Amino acid sequence: MKKLLLTASLVLAAATPLWAEGTKIGVITTLSGPAGYLGEQIRDGMKLGLEATGVPFELVVEDDGRDPNTGLQIADRMMNEEGIKLLTGIVFSNVAMAVVPEAMDLGALYVSPNAGPSPLAGAKCNANYFVVSWQNDSLHEAAGAAAKGRGYKTAVALAPNYQAGKDAIAGFSREFGGEVSEIYTGVDQSDFASEMAQIRDRAPDVVFQFHPGGQGIAFLKQYQQSGLLGAVPMVVAEPSFDAVILKAVGPAALGVIGTTHWGADFDNEASRQMLAAWSAAYPDKPLTNYGQQGYDTGLLIGSALQQVGGDADVDALRAALKEANFISTRGNFAFGPNQHPVQDWFVTEVVADEAGNPKSVTKGKIREQVGDVYAADCKM
Amino acid sequence: MILLTEQLLNGLQYGVTLFLLAAGLTLIFGIMGVINLAHGAFYMAGAFAASWVAIQTGSFWGGLLAGLLVSGLIGVLVEVGVIRRLYARDHLDQVLATFALILILNQGTVLIFGRQPLFSSMPEIFSGSVEILPGLPYPVYRLFVIVVGLTVAAGLYLLINRTRIGMLVRAGATNREMVRALGVDIRRLYTTVFGLGALLAGLAGVMASPIVSVQVGMGDEIILATFVVVVIGGVGSVKGAFVAGLLLGLADTMLRAFLPSLLAQVMSGPEAQALGTGISSMGIYLMMAIVLLLRPRGLFAAQG
Numbered sequence: 001m002k003k004l005l006l007t008a009s010l011v012l013a014a015a016t017p018l019w020a021e022g023t024k025i026g027v028i029t030t031l032s033g034p035a036g037y038l039g040e041q042i043r044d045g046m047k048l049g050l051e052a053t054g055v056p057f058e059l060v061v062e063d064d065g066r067d068p069n070t071g072l073q074i075a076d077r078m079m080n081e082e083g084i085k086l087l088t089g090i091v092f093s094n095v096a097m098a099v100v101p102e103a104m105d106l107g108a109l110y111v112s113p114n115a116g117p118s119p120l121a122g123a124k125c126n127a128n129y130f131v132v133s134w135q136n137d138s139l140h141e142a143a144g145a146a147a148k149g150r151g152y153k154t155a156v157a158l159a160p161n162y163q164a165g166k167d168a169i170a171g172f173s174r175e176f177g178g179e180v181s182e183i184y185t186g187v188d189q190s191d192f193a194s195e196m197a198q199i200r201d202r203a204p205d206v207v208f209q210f211h212p213g214g215q216g217i218a219f220l221k222q223y224q225q226s227g228l229l230g231a232v233p234m235v236v237a238e239p240s241f242d243a244v245i246l247k248a249v250g251p252a253a254l255g256v257i258g259t260t261h262w263g264a265d266f267d268n269e270a271s272r273q274m275l276a277a278w279s280a281a282y283p284d285k286p287l288t289n290y291g292q293q294g295y296d297t298g299l300l301i302g303s304a305l306q307q308v309g310g311d312a313d314v315d316a317l318r319a320a321l322k323e324a325n326f327i328s329t330r331g332n333f334a335f336g337p338n339q340h341p342v343q344d345w346f347v348t349e350v351v352a353d354e355a356g357n358p359k360s361v362t363k364g365k366i367r368e369q370v371g372d373v374y375a376a377d378c379k380m
Numbered sequence: 381m382i383l384l385t386e387q388l389l390n391g392l393q394y395g396v397t398l399f400l401l402a403a404g405l406t407l408i409f410g411i412m413g414v415i416n417l418a419h420g421a422f423y424m425a426g427a428f429a430a431s432w433v434a435i436q437t438g439s440f441w442g443g444l445l446a447g448l449l450v451s452g453l454i455g456v457l458v459e460v461g462v463i464r465r466l467y468a469r470d471h472l473d474q475v476l477a478t479f480a481l482i483l484i485l486n487q488g489t490v491l492i493f494g495r496q497p498l499f500s501s502m503p504e505i506f507s508g509s510v511e512i513l514p515g516l517p518y519p520v521y522r523l524f525v526i527v528v529g530l531t532v533a534a535g536l537y538l539l540i541n542r543t544r545i546g547m548l549v550r551a552g553a554t555n556r557e558m559v560r561a562l563g564v565d566i567r568r569l570y571t572t573v574f575g576l577g578a579l580l581a582g583l584a585g586v587m588a589s590p591i592v593s594v595q596v597g598m599g600d601e602i603i604l605a606t607f608v609v610v611v612i613g614g615v616g617s618v619k620g621a622f623v624a625g626l627l628l629g630l631a632d633t634m635l636r637a638f639l640p641s642l643l644a645q646v647m648s649g650p651e652a653q654a655l656g657t658g659i660s661s662m663g664i665y666l667m668m669a670i671v672l673l674l675r676p677r678g679l680f681a682a683q684g
Contacts, residue, residue, distance in 0.1 A: 031495070032486065032596070032597065033596070033597035033600065034497075034593065034595050034596070034597045034598060034601065036490070036495040036595075036596060036597070037494075037495040037496050037497070037595075040495050161654075161657050161658075161661075182650070182653050183640075183653075184640075184653055184654070184657040185657075186636075186657075186661050188601045190592040190593065190598070190601055190602075191390075191394055191591065191592065193390035193393065193394070193522065193633070194387055194390050194633045194636050194637045195636075197383055197386040197387055197390065197637065198383075198637060200383075200386075201382075201383045213593075214497055214592075214593035214595045214598070215593070217497055217592075217593035217595075218591065218592040218593045221590070221591060221592075221593075222591060225502075225507075225509070225519040225521060225522075225590075225591070226509070226517075226519060227509045227517045227519070244496050244497065247496070247499060248496070248497045248498065248499045248593065248594075249499070250499055250501065284494075285494070285496065286496075
């Protein structure tokens with residue numbers, strides 16, 4: 001187990017600090033293994049977002065290794081031994097499902113930069129639990145709407161067999177409305193040849209798949225190699241075609257239809273500022289949606305800390321977070337009744353740039369100001 | 381019929397990949413008695429070296445050569461630097477040390493290449509697909525992987541059964557102490573076998589790199605299945621690794637491909653999906669349990 005301690009420096013000249021030292025923020029995220037770049041993006045983006053707000057802060061970063069038990073141990077240590085009251089960072093829903101209830105029991109705040117599992121969005125919602133990214137289903141509902149909008153009637157939907165995978169297929173099917181045949185893959189699976197054969201055999205109008213990180217890279221490569229790319233169109237949500245995936249698969253991603261809540265080509269001030277800060281800080285790394293979500297989460301936490309004047313109590317901080325008093329890089333943003341986002345969704349297409357490398361281009365809005373279906377069950 | 385043929389080929393291809401990994405692992409385990417958890421790291425090293433060189437030079441074949449060299453070299457260094465000190469220790473020490481090697485090699489790779497996966501493409505001549513049956517196009521590259529795997533299997537068979545070094549390897553797998561007592565330079569044999577095992581794992585990594593994602597930790601995903609192959613095949617038996625590798629590759633692919641739809645005939649769709657996925661991911665471990673029950677030393681156990 002390695003431990004990364006990342007202390008951000010204060011720019012004293014930029015603002016007169018009202019408090020002695022920065023608030024400690026516990027970042028539990030996935031930094032090792034095949035999905036390591038997801039957590040790295042969230043961590044790096046969050047640091048930039050917090051810096052942009054000018055508040056002093058201290059990030060205590062630890063790697064959960066995508067393991068719920070490890071995540072839980074880290075969370076307990078952070079809350080009980082280090083006295084951290086504000087947690088964030090988790091990439092994967094199965095880790096969130098272990099950590100978030102524990103944080104709620106101990107009276108801490110949790111702000112999610114990525115995972116938004118359905119069991120925590122409805123009846124089990126909590127006043128101390130905020131999700132900046134999305135509720136898992138809604139992310140894939142947009143893909144369902146996009147597939148429906150293109151007139152497809154039958155789909156094969158593939159996702160790994162865990163909470164976020166189930167949310168993905170449920171969300172896609174809900175908006176797609178057509179006939180969906182499901183294939184669940186292994187969480188560690190990297191060879192999808194068997195699934196490719198099944199897709200060919202079922203000959204659907206469209207393929208929907210949810211495979212974040214390295215799995216998505218393997219899936220897209222093999223989709224092309226099996227001759228399905230170009231034969232059966234693919235519609236996916238943003239975790240399956242992030243900038244790192246596009247860079248790693250090259251031409252195998254061309255033509256993929258995606259849905260997203262933010263794209264690198266968004267024309268707004270907050271997004272432009274983020275891109276400038278990112279390329280200055282990490283010129284060699286492409287900015288993905290994970291980095292963007294980390295950044296937005298950093299903006300939200302920073303805005304709340306600014307409002308309460310630093311080391312305040314949990315109640316004040318909760319109230320400040322709830323106001324969502326920040327300008328999101330994605331444009332419209334508000335918290336719904338379950339403190340999950342109400343936001344817009346966009347359709348994108350992966351096309352070749354001048355050098356022939358794939359890039360994602362935003363084509364237009366597909367859903368406007370939507371929350372999620374579980375919000376109605378949430379009584380706070 | 382078409383689907384069945386395609387899935388059989390997929391199973392075969394997964395099987396030969398498992399064989400390439402298991403052949404080295406079973407020899408290391410059988411001859412030196414070392415449990416090498418870090419074997420997957422050689423697979424990763426091969427994939428990274430091959431992809432990086434392929435990106436720099438634009439040549440898949442240059443990458444292949446680099447992948448083999450780097451993984452073999454790391455294997456030799458690891459044997460001389462670490463494993464050599466562990467032969468006399470018990471398995472717990474070996475597990476601890478080789479687990480540490482996984483962490484060191486993984487983080488070392490992060491330091492050199494970062495956490496972003498590498499792009500790796502395949503050679504132009506293998507990038508298309510051929511129609512092996514009417515209505516069944518199959519990627520040429522996967523056929524190439526199968527051919528390479530079978531060729532290596534044949535080569536290993538000749539090496540082990542027809543050469544002097546193979547004789548020593550067989551003797552070592554059967555009775556280590558006796559080989560040592562007969563005055564064979566056992567240290568050199570150990571280093572050679574370990575390097576060869578690492579090189580084969582590296583080859584598996586090179587072959588897999590255009591198919592899967594070349595990233596840190598890629599070896600950890602496949603090493604568990606490799607150990608299952610070693611246990612089913614019988615520790616120390618390359619023949620066992622071959623048979624068990626193909627068996628497992630086929631069984632795993634077939635279960636994943638057909639079990640959910642078979643179950644769907646007797647129960648409702650979503651439940652059949654969930655149950656089928658669950659059972660098929662357990663499949664290879666169930667097979668291992670059954671084999672251990674009937675033949676506790678594996679299918680082709682070396683005596684000793």
